[in-house]
Amino acid sequence: xxxxxxxxxxxxxxxxxxxxxxxxxxxxxxxxxxxxRILISAEALVIENGYAATSVDQVIxxxxxxxxxxxxxxxxKLDLARALVERYAAGDVAQLDAATAYAEAVTDEPLGQVDxxxxxxxxxxxxxxxxxxxxxxxxxxxxxxxVNAGTAEPIVKAVVAWRDGLAxxxxxxxxxxxxxRRHQVDVDALADHVFVTFEGAxxxxxxxxxxxxxxxxxxxxxxxxRALLRAR
Amino acid sequence: xxxxxxxxxxxxxxxxxxxxxxxxxxxxxxxxxxxxRILISAEALVIENGYAATSVDQVIxxxxxxxxxxxxxxxxKLDLARALVERYAAGDVAQLDAATAYAEAVTDEPLGQVDxxxxxxxxxxxxxxxxxxxxxxxxxxxxxxxVNAGTAEPIVKAVVAWRDGLAxxxxxxxxxxxxxRRHQVDVDALADHVFVTFEGAxxxxxxxxxxxxxxxxxxxxxxxxRALLRAR
Numbered sequence: 156x157x158x159x160x161x162x163x164x165x166x167x168x169x170x171x172x173x174x175x176x177x178x179x180x181x182x183x184x185x186x187x188x189x190x191x192r193i194l195i196s197a198e199a200l201v202i203e204n205g206y207a208a209t210s211v212d213q214v215i216x217x218x219x220x221x222x223x224x225x226x227x228x229x230x231x232k233l234d235l236a237r238a239l240v241e242r243y244a245a246g247d248v249a250q251l252d253a254a255t256a257y258a259e260a261v262t263d264e265p266l267g268q269v270d271x272x273x274x275x276x277x278x279x280x281x282x283x284x285x286x287x288x289x290x291x292x293x294x295x296x297x298x299x300x301x302v303n304a305g306t307a308e309p310i311v312k313a314v315v316a317w318r319d320g321l322a323x324x325x326x327x328x329x330x331x332x333x334x335x336r337r338h339q340v341d342v343d344a345l346a347d348h349v350f351v352t353f354e355g356a357x358x359x360x361x362x363x364x365x366x367x368x369x370x371x372x373x374x375x376x377x378x379x380x381r382a383l384l385r386a387r
Numbered sequence: 388x389x390x391x392x393x394x395x396x397x398x399x400x401x402x403x404x405x406x407x408x409x410x411x412x413x414x415x416x417x418x419x420x421x422x423x424r425i426l427i428s429a430e431a432l433v434i435e436n437g438y439a440a441t442s443v444d445q446v447i448x449x450x451x452x453x454x455x456x457x458x459x460x461x462x463x464k465l466d467l468a469r470a471l472v473e474r475y476a477a478g479d480v481a482q483l484d485a486a487t488a489y490a491e492a493v494t495d496e497p498l499g500q501v502d503x504x505x506x507x508x509x510x511x512x513x514x515x516x517x518x519x520x521x522x523x524x525x526x527x528x529x530x531x532x533x534v535n536a537g538t539a540e541p542i543v544k545a546v547v548a549w550r551d552g553l554a555x556x557x558x559x560x561x562x563x564x565x566x567x568r569r570h571q572v573d574v575d576a577l578a579d580h581v582f583v584t585f586e587g588a589x590x591x592x593x594x595x596x597x598x599x600x601x602x603x604x605x606x607x608x609x610x611x612x613r614a615l616l617r618a619r
């Protein structure tokens with residue numbers, strides 16, 4: 156859905172640019188399409204090459220904008236990084252909400268909800284890897300200067316949202332399924348293991364050049380979680 | 388053990404440098420201590436800040452060497468990256484071998500061997516996070532230019548060594564414990580999940596500033612694997 160919206164925005168921007176082809180620095184009244192186009196190009200470049208290895212000039216070239224337009228929207232490259240992470244983390248939390256709503260619509264049974272939640276991501280794994288070759292979080296977290304400049308804050312908020320949302324589903328499933336063993340399970344760490352699996356699988360896919368690892372890792376995660384929740 | 392050896396090397400290099408304090412470009416006959424010192428400093432910088440964000444000048448300053456000494460040992464920054472990954476991956480495979488030897492010494496029972504293997508890493512998690520704030524693999528895999536330049540090859544070899552070593556232990560445990568369910572488990576993907584957990588936990592620790600996530604994630608991994616191997 157997000158990606159469809161992006162395509163539509165891109166297309167209308169292209170039309171605009173054709174009509175106004177002589178005016179390279181054209182900025183629509185609310186400034187959104189140009190800003191969005193810069194963010195989309197920058198996100199792809201930073202995910203592919205890293206933040207330090209991506210120059211403002213590369214972002215300008217890839218987004219078909221100008222230095223003037225870039226600095227109209229972003230005070231610095233660091234400002235761009237902050238906006239990228241804000242936007243990406245918002246998309247991440249939207250995925251959590253969508254998967255939770257799906258799981259709760261599918262069944263009232265707690266064990267089934269956890270499984271449906273994980274299945275939702277497993278089914279979308281190949282599409283995810285078609286859309287992006289890695290995760291923006293990895294590019295940002297790799298550089299301590301970016302973390303120290305506060306760019307990791309939206310990541311932490313997203314991590315906590317995932318942890319809280321999943322811990323709620325997992326706690327219900329443990330109460331339902333795992334009988335006496337539920338007191339031994341660190342529910343927050345188990346919830347965090349989903350974030351851990353996504354990030355680790357992105358890296359495994361990048362290392363081996365095989366994007367299929369995302370789907371396989373999400374499937375293994377489902378098998379593992381199902382076994383733990385049903386263990387007695 | 389590796390880290391103790393490094394400390395001893397560092398110490399003897401320091402003595403050397405004190406004695407020969409006027410000779411900044413001094414290189415011992417076999418060239419090893421200076422090369423090793425550059426690698427140790429560069430590894431810490433690249434893990435902390437990323438590869439593109441680390442300059443040769445920073446590596447020279449941190450290792451107390453000179454431009455002449457640096458380029459005596461490494462033809463370029465990319466050569467340094469290759470040497471860093473080779474060295475780090477060799478350490479990684481040595482850890483696999485040590486944990487496997489430990490697991491096989493502890494018990495003949497396949498389920499117990501898998502658990503001992505994972506426990507070996509869980510027990511060392513806090514020490515690992517004291518020694519390094521993240522993983523060199525993450526810094527390298529984040530930058531496509533480095534992957535394309537072949538620097539990921541030793542990572543892939545290490546991933547395959549871990550997969551093969553662990554799959555052997557896991558297949559024996561599945562044959563022993565999981566009865567009819569063993570045919571449904573993708574043993575290679577389950578083996579890869581250990582690499583995935585390490586890398587994801589490094590990123591979770593970096594994002595939240597809490598190195599304790601490594602220990603908690605390795606503990607959850609143990610719980611999950613134990614449940615899957617015993618599921619019927």
